[in-house]
Amino acid sequence: MSAGPSGTPAIELRGLVKDFAVGLRGVKLRAVDHLSLRVEPGQVYGLLGPNGSGKSTTIKIILGLLEPTAGECAVFGVPGGRVEARLAVGYLPESPYFYRHLTGRELVQFYARICGLSGARVPARVAEVIGWVGLTEAADRRIGTYSKGMLQRIGLAQALVHDPRLVILDEPTAGVDPVGAAAISALILNLKAQGKTVLITSHLLAQIEDICDRVAILDRGQLILEGAVRELVGVADRQALVVEPLSPVQLGELRVWLAARGRTLEAVETPRARLDRIFLDHVGRTAPAKREGGP
Amino acid sequence: MTRVPFSFTRARLIGQNTLLEASRQKLFSFLLLLALSLVAGAQGFRDFNFGAPELKFLADLGYGAMAFFGAALTVAATAQLFFSEIENRTALTLLAKPVWRAEFILGKYLGIAAVAAVFCVLLTGLLAAVLWAREGSLLTEFPEAFPHGRTLHFADLVAAGYVQWLKLAVLAAFTLLVASFSQTQLYTVVTGFFVLVICHLQYLAQDASARGDSVFARAVAGAIGLLFPNFQLFNLAENVGAGVAVPWDRVAHVSVYALGYVVAAGALAVYSFRKREI
Ligand SMILES: Nc1ncnc2c1ncn2[C@@H]1O[C@H](COP(=O)(O)OP(=O)(O)OP(=O)(O)O)[C@@H](O)[C@H]1O
Ligand SMILES: [Mg+2]
Numbered sequence: 001m002s003a004g005p006s007g008t009p010a011i012e013l014r015g016l017v018k019d020f021a022v023g024l025r026g027v028k029l030r031a032v033d034h035l036s037l038r039v040e041p042g043q044v045y046g047l048l049g050p051n052g053s054g055k056s057t058t059i060k061i062i063l064g065l066l067e068p069t070a071g072e073c074a075v076f077g078v079p080g081g082r083v084e085a086r087l088a089v090g091y092l093p094e095s096p097y098f099y100r101h102l103t104g105r106e107l108v109q110f111y112a113r114i115c116g117l118s119g120a121r122v123p124a125r126v127a128e129v130i131g132w133v134g135l136t137e138a139a140d141r142r143i144g145t146y147s148k149g150m151l152q153r154i155g156l157a158q159a160l161v162h163d164p165r166l167v168i169l170d171e172p173t174a175g176v177d178p179v180g181a182a183a184i185s186a187l188i189l190n191l192k193a194q195g196k197t198v199l200i201t202s203h204l205l206a207q208i209e210d211i212c213d214r215v216a217i218l219d220r221g222q223l224i225l226e227g228a229v230r231e232l233v234g235v236a237d238r239q240a241l242v243v244e245p246l247s248p249v250q251l252g253e254l255r256v257w258l259a260a261r262g263r264t265l266e267a268v269e270t271p272r273a274r275l276d277r278i279f280l281d282h283v284g285r286t287a288p289a290k291r292e293g294g295p
Numbered sequence: 296m297t298r299v300p301f302s303f304t305r306a307r308l309i310g311q312n313t314l315l316e317a318s319r320q321k322l323f324s325f326l327l328l329l330a331l332s333l334v335a336g337a338q339g340f341r342d343f344n345f346g347a348p349e350l351k352f353l354a355d356l357g358y359g360a361m362a363f364f365g366a367a368l369t370v371a372a373t374a375q376l377f378f379s380e381i382e383n384r385t386a387l388t389l390l391a392k393p394v395w396r397a398e399f400i401l402g403k404y405l406g407i408a409a410v411a412a413v414f415c416v417l418l419t420g421l422l423a424a425v426l427w428a429r430e431g432s433l434l435t436e437f438p439e440a441f442p443h444g445r446t447l448h449f450a451d452l453v454a455a456g457y458v459q460w461l462k463l464a465v466l467a468a469f470t471l472l473v474a475s476f477s478q479t480q481l482y483t484v485v486t487g488f489f490v491l492v493i494c495h496l497q498y499l500a501q502d503a504s505a506r507g508d509s510v511f512a513r514a515v516a517g518a519i520g521l522l523f524p525n526f527q528l529f530n531l532a533e534n535v536g537a538g539v540a541v542p543w544d545r546v547a548h549v550s551v552y553a554l555g556y557v558v559a560a561g562a563l564a565v566y567s568f569r570k571r572e573i
Binding site: 064083 | 298299305308312315316320385388389390394572573
C-alpha cells in the first residue's frame with residue numbers, strides 16, 4: 001500500500017523557510033524554519049505542535065496559497081506552487097468559513113463542478129459525501145445558519161467530493177462534538193484503507209495517536225521530532241490487565257503467583273471511565289461515517 | 296504531469312456564484328428600491344407640462360440616476376464580492392482547488408459585470424416605460440408639439456443604457472485592480488470612488504496636456520489622460536431625450552474603447568493578484 005522510500009512521495013518538503021514581514025518596518029517573523037519532511041503515499045501523517053508553530057503556514061505553502069521564502073515543496077512530484085499540484089488534493093482549512101449565501105448541498109456542488117465533475121453524477125456524489133459527514137438533514141439549509149461543527153463537517157465534504165488522492169485536514173475536529181470527532185477518525189481510517197494519503201493537524205493528541213502512522217512535531221517552525229507513532233509511544237516492556245475488583249487476600253495471592261514467575265506487581269489502580277466513552281455511550285448516536293460505510 | 300489549462304467553465308462557475316451571492320445578499324432589492332423611487336420621482340414632475348423638452352429632462356434624470364447609483368453599486372459590489380472572499384477566507388478554499396488565479400479574477404469580474412448589467416437592464420426598462428407613458432400623455436395634451444408623432448426610439452434608449460453599462464464595466468475593472476492589492480475594504484471603496492472622479496474629470500487633464508504651461512504639468516496631465524478613460528464619452532443621454540438618433544459608430548467606438556481599458560485593467564489585476572498571499 002505505501003510505496004517504499006524510492007517511490008514518489010505524496011508530499012516532500014526540502015529546507016522550507018517562510019518569513020512574514022510584520023509591522024510597518026517589515027520585521028521578519030520566521031514561521032517555518034528549514035523544514036524537511038516526506039509523507040509517503042497511503043500514510044496518515046500527523047503534523048503536531050503548539051499554537052503558532054507553523055503548521056497551517058506549512059500547509060498553505062504545500063497548497064500554493066503562500067510562496068515559500070526558501071526551499072522546495074512537491075506534491076506527488078509536482079512543484080507546490082503549480083495548479084497541477086492541487087489536482088488530486090482535498091483541503092479543509094482551519095476554522096473554515098464558506099459562502100453564507102449557499103446551502104450546504106449547493107456549496108459542495110459548486111466545489112465539485114470547480115474540480116471538474118460534471119453532469120448527472122454530481123448530485124449523487126454530493127449526496128454521498130454529505131452522508132459521510134452526517135449532514136444529510138442540514139444539507140438544504142443556508143451555511144449562514146450552520147454551527148461551528150457543522151461548518152467543519154461541510155468543509156470535510158467539500159474536501160472529499162472530487163475523490164482526491166491526498167487529503168489535507170487542518171484541525172478537522174476543532175469545534176466538533178465527540179461523536180463527530182469519532183466519526184471523523186473513522187472516516188480518515190476509511191480513506192487510509194482505500195490507499196489515500198492524509199495529512200492532519202490536531203491538538204487532540206489521543207485522536208492523532210489512534211489514527212496516524214507517523215507524526216512530526218514542530219516548534220517555532222522547526223522540526224523537533226519525527227517518527228512512526230508506534231515507535232514513539234510504545235512502552236514495549238509493560239502490560240496492563242483490567243479485572244473485576246480483587247480483595248486484599250486475592251491481591252496477595254496474585255503477587256505470590258507473579259513472584260513464582262519472576263514478575264512483580266508494580267501498580268494497582270482503579271481505572272475510571274473516560275468522559276468521552278460515557279458521552280458516546282449516552283448520546284448513543286452511531287457515528288455517521290461508520291453507519292454509512294465511508295468513502 | 297497532467298497539465299491544467301485555463302478554463303472558462305471554471306471562471307463562469309465562479310461568476311455565477313458571485314451573481315448568486317449578490318442576488319441573495321439583497322443587493323438587488325436595493326436596486327429595485329431605487330428603481331421604484333425613480334418612478335415615483337418621475338411622476339412628481341407631472342406639474343411641469345412643458346411638452347417635448349420634458350422628455351429630455353426625464354431622460355437626463357433617468358440616465359443621471361443610472362450613472363450615479365450604478366457607480367455606487369459597482370464600487371460597493373466589487374469591494375464586497377471580491378474583497379470579502381479574501382477577508383472571510385473563502386478564497387482559501389477556492390484557490391486550494393485546481394483553479395488558476397486568473398480564472399478567479401475573471402470569474403469575479405464576470406459576476407460583478409453581470410450585477411451591473413442587471414441594474415442597467417432594470418433601470419433602462421423602467422425608464423423606457425416611464426418615457427413612453429409620458430410621451431403618450433403629452434401627445435394627447437400637446438399634439439402641436441409633436442408634429443411627427445412619437446420622437447423617442449426604443450433602440451436609442453437601449454443603446455444609451457448599454458453605454459452606461461460599459462462605463463460601469465470599466466469602473467468595475469479598475470476597482471477590481473485596486474482590490475487585487477488592497478489590504479482593506481475601505482481602501483478599495485475610497486480608491487474606487489477616487490478613480491470614478493478622475494475618470495469623469497479626465498477630459499480636463501486632456502485639455503491641460505494640450506494647453507498646459509510647463510512641460511511638467513503637460514506631462515502629468517498627459518499621463519492621467521492616458522491612464523484613465525474619459526467617462527464623458529459614455530454619455531448618450533442628450534441624444535436620446537432630444538429624439539436625435541444615436542450615432543452607431545460612436546457606440547461601436549466607445550465599446551472598443553471600454554474593452555481596451557477593461558482588458559488592460561484586468562491584466563494588471565491578474566498580475567498583481569498572481570503572487571498575493573491568501
Ligand atoms: N499572514 C501572516 N502574516 C504574518 N504572520 C503570520 C501570518 N500567518 C501566520 N503568521 C505567523 O506565523 C506563525 C505560524 O502560524 P501558523 O498559523 O502556521 O501556526 P499554527 O501552527 O497553525 O498554529 P495553531 O495551532 O494556532 O493553528 C505565527 O507566529 C503566526 O503569527
Ligand atoms: Mg493552524
